[in-house]
Amino acid sequence: MAVMQPASTGTAAVREPAAHEIAIDCKVAKIFYGTFLAVRDSHVPIQKGKITGFIGPSGCGKSTVLRSLNRMNDMITGFRLEGHVHFLGQDVYGGKVDPVVVRRYIGMVFQQPNPFSMSVYDNVAFGLRLNRFKGNLDERVEHALRRAALWDEVKDKLKASGLSLSGGQQQRLCIARAIATDPAVLLMDEPCSALDPIATRRIEELMLDLKDDYTIVIVTHNMQQAMRVADITSFFAVDISKGGRTGYLVEMGETKQIFEAPHEQLTKEYIRGEFS
Amino acid sequence: MASNPFASAAPADAITRPPSSGEYLSDRVFRSLTLVAAAIIIALVVYILWEIGGQAMPAIRDHHLSFLTTSAWDVQSERFGILPQIWGTLYSSLLALVSAGFFGLTVAIFLTQDFLPPKLAMVFRTIIEMLAAIPSVVFGLWGIFVVIPAIRPLADWLHEYLGWIPLFGTSLSGPGLAPATIVLAIMILPTVAAISQDALNLVPYRTKEAAYGMGATRWEAILKVMVPTAAGGILSAMVLGFGRALGETMALAMLIGNSNQISLSLFSPASTLAALLASSFPEAGRIEVQALMYAALVLLFITLVVNVIGTFILNLTQRRISGKS
Numbered sequence: 001m002a003v004m005q006p007a008s009t010g011t012a013a014v015r016e017p018a019a020h021e022i023a024i025d026c027k028v029a030k031i032f033y034g035t036f037l038a039v040r041d042s043h044v045p046i047q048k049g050k051i052t053g054f055i056g057p058s059g060c061g062k063s064t065v066l067r068s069l070n071r072m073n074d075m076i077t078g079f080r081l082e083g084h085v086h087f088l089g090q091d092v093y094g095g096k097v098d099p100v101v102v103r104r105y106i107g108m109v110f111q112q113p114n115p116f117s118m119s120v121y122d123n124v125a126f127g128l129r130l131n132r133f134k135g136n137l138d139e140r141v142e143h144a145l146r147r148a149a150l151w152d153e154v155k156d157k158l159k160a161s162g163l164s165l166s167g168g169q170q171q172r173l174c175i176a177r178a179i180a181t182d183p184a185v186l187l188m189d190e191p192c193s194a195l196d197p198i199a200t201r202r203i204e205e206l207m208l209d210l211k212d213d214y215t216i217v218i219v220t221h222n223m224q225q226a227m228r229v230a231d232i233t234s235f236f237a238v239d240i241s242k243g244g245r246t247g248y249l250v251e252m253g254e255t256k257q258i259f260e261a262p263h264e265q266l267t268k269e270y271i272r273g274e275f276s
Numbered sequence: 277m278a279s280n281p282f283a284s285a286a287p288a289d290a291i292t293r294p295p296s297s298g299e300y301l302s303d304r305v306f307r308s309l310t311l312v313a314a315a316i317i318i319a320l321v322v323y324i325l326w327e328i329g330g331q332a333m334p335a336i337r338d339h340h341l342s343f344l345t346t347s348a349w350d351v352q353s354e355r356f357g358i359l360p361q362i363w364g365t366l367y368s369s370l371l372a373l374v375s376a377g378f379f380g381l382t383v384a385i386f387l388t389q390d391f392l393p394p395k396l397a398m399v400f401r402t403i404i405e406m407l408a409a410i411p412s413v414v415f416g417l418w419g420i421f422v423v424i425p426a427i428r429p430l431a432d433w434l435h436e437y438l439g440w441i442p443l444f445g446t447s448l449s450g451p452g453l454a455p456a457t458i459v460l461a462i463m464i465l466p467t468v469a470a471i472s473q474d475a476l477n478l479v480p481y482r483t484k485e486a487a488y489g490m491g492a493t494r495w496e497a498i499l500k501v502m503v504p505t506a507a508g509g510i511l512s513a514m515v516l517g518f519g520r521a522l523g524e525t526m527a528l529a530m531l532i533g534n535s536n537q538i539s540l541s542l543f544s545p546a547s548t549l550a551a552l553l554a555s556s557f558p559e560a561g562r563i564e565v566q567a568l569m570y571a572a573l574v575l576l577f578i579t580l581v582v583n584v585i586g587t588f589i590l591n592l593t594q595r596r597i598s599g600k601s
Binding site: 103105108110118127130131174177246 | 309480482485486487488489490491492493496500501505570
């Protein structure tokens with residue numbers, strides 16, 4: 001763990017995307033857990049139809065920022081966000097917004113595959129039933145499973161428990177479950193960290209395939225993964241200068257630029273593997 | 277004894293050495309000790325079964341299975357049957373389970389699903405578990421002096437206006453199924469609530485996260501994900517609570533009325549196997565003791581089966597939650 005310099009600036013010299021290209025405009029001034037300042041000064045605009053990767057050393061707040069986008073952090077007592085997260089013309093932290101509704105529009109895939117202890121079919125149908133979907137359930141379930149590149153492997157065991165699948169299959173099942181309701185944005189919190197390289201590869205291919213229909217945000221601790229899948233990369237780091245361990249956005253830009261010509265010295269050092 | 281196959285090839289000043297013969301010895305002593313302790317417990321169970329079975333043998337030879345299907349308990353003519361007691365045991369336990377199951381599960385949900393701060397939930401849980409520490413006889417006294425007078429107005433009203441329903445078919449005669457069931461439900465509530473809580477706590481956090489991540493409301497997450505995932509454990513909580521109710525003795529002997537009849541009515545007196553045993557043993561002659569031993573064997577068999585089923589379901593669920601089957 002290298003001692004980091006205090007942040008110089010925020011997002012340096014990125015082409016500012018136009019407003020209509022933005023799916024979620026996340027501007028964090030401060031995120032607290034109780035009195036602990038976890039993240040500061042991070043403006044992270046998420047572009048529509050692209051894959052945005054969050055990279056950075058552990059404790060840099062990349063997961064925290066991701067989970068702020070669909071208010072998953074509300075499950076943690078003491079969580080507080082200063083700033084705004086604009087989505088479909090609303091601040092998701094606005095007083096009138098129920099986090100439950102936000103999570104129906106912004107789907108999530110977690111680090112550990114977490115299918116429900118129910119059949120493969122019921123797992124995928126879960127969100128549809130939650131939203132009182134009136135159309136053809138079988139058709140939607142099949143569509144979601146095909147989209148998640150899982151259909152051929154499970155079409156003969158739709159009644160089997162979701163937990164009976166392999167780790168990689170479980171994660172694709174979770175992706176199918178998340179996309180069954182066609183959410184606008186898909187958040188993925190280190191979706192491959194519990195998977196072997198082959199399963200990881202399949203998920204990555206799947207993400208590239210899903211990009212046409214969904215805006216995807218992915219947290220990854222694996223820089224090669226960010227290079228392979230992300231269009232835009234945000235690099236977060238930890239600032240320990242004020243005693244605490246506060247994460248912040250160092251820079252954000254086209255993945256190619258971040259990896260080949262980073263503006264910040266800190267990014268350069270991280271990319272070169274000088275600290276992790 | 278402590279042979280070291282590497283001794284010749286290893287460097288002379290190596291730090292590693294094989295365990296000494298003393299260490300091997302204490303290892304073996306410890307292992308046999310645990311084995312003996314386990315064997316004694318198993319032997320004890322077998323011995324109790326053997327002893328009760330042996331004492332019940334004359335009664336089993338005399339009455340065969342008719343003992344289970346007739347309802348006389350006549351010491352003079354030596355006619356014994358425990359059908360009303362079997363009925364009373366199962367019926368009172370089932371009624372108690374219905375109410376304790378409902379309240380127990382509600383309490384378990386309330387205490388495990390973030391309705392309360394963890395510390396307060398812990399206090400609540402301890403208080404409910406303290407119910408289990410109240411002696412049975414105290415529950416019995418409380419039932420006689422508090423519960424029976426308290427339910428009398430409602431019981432009379434139910435019998436008067438809804439008497440056509442078999443459940444309310446007789447008037448409350450004092451001790452009977454209703455007060456016995458109420459007290460029994462309270463007595464098994466801690467068991468049901470505690471095991472249901474454990475089952476709900478066993479559901480991994482990531483499952484809960486998945487439910488909320490899908491945009492489920494709290495009740496949707498609880499009813500559609502948490503409770504179904506914990507269903508096996510909750511079911512075994514019910515079965516084990518039922519097992520406790522079957523064997524409960526003192527409070528029931530005081531409250532159920534010890535009447536040799538089969539009735540659906542909540543307000544009529546009834547009897548259970550345990551109550552029969554407790555109330556008849558003190559004055560029983562040799563022949564009656566044999567019959568009572570037979571009844572004890574039947575009770576033992578019922579509770580044993582119920583507990584084995586409960587434990588089996590519990591194990592099955594734990595395996596299912598961890599995804600191993």
